[in-house]
Amino acid sequence: MSMIVKATSAGAFLSMIPGVLGYAPVRSLVLVPFVQGRTVGAMRADMPPVDALRRTQPRTG
Numbered sequence: 001m002s003m004i005v006k007a008t009s010a011g012a013f014l015s016m017i018p019g020v021l022g023y024a025p026v027r028s029l030v031l032v033p034f035v036q037g038r039t040v041g042a043m044r045a046d047m048p049p050v051d052a053l054r055r056t057q058p059r060t061g
Contacts, residue, residue: 017042 007013018024
């Protein structure tokens with residue numbers, strides 16, 4: 001099913017993403033590819049927990 005929605009600004013477009021995805025992503029990176037000015041889908045990558053990032057940083061001192 002196709003949905004055509006026109007956004008008047010970048011902020012308006014960003015506010016539409018949860019509705020287009022069907023959920024509000026939390027701690028995720030969302031990529032929305034465009035072809036000829038139209039979106040062709042959406043991809044989500046979950047971000048790791050903050051404590052996991054701290055464990056991977058090298059210790060100094």
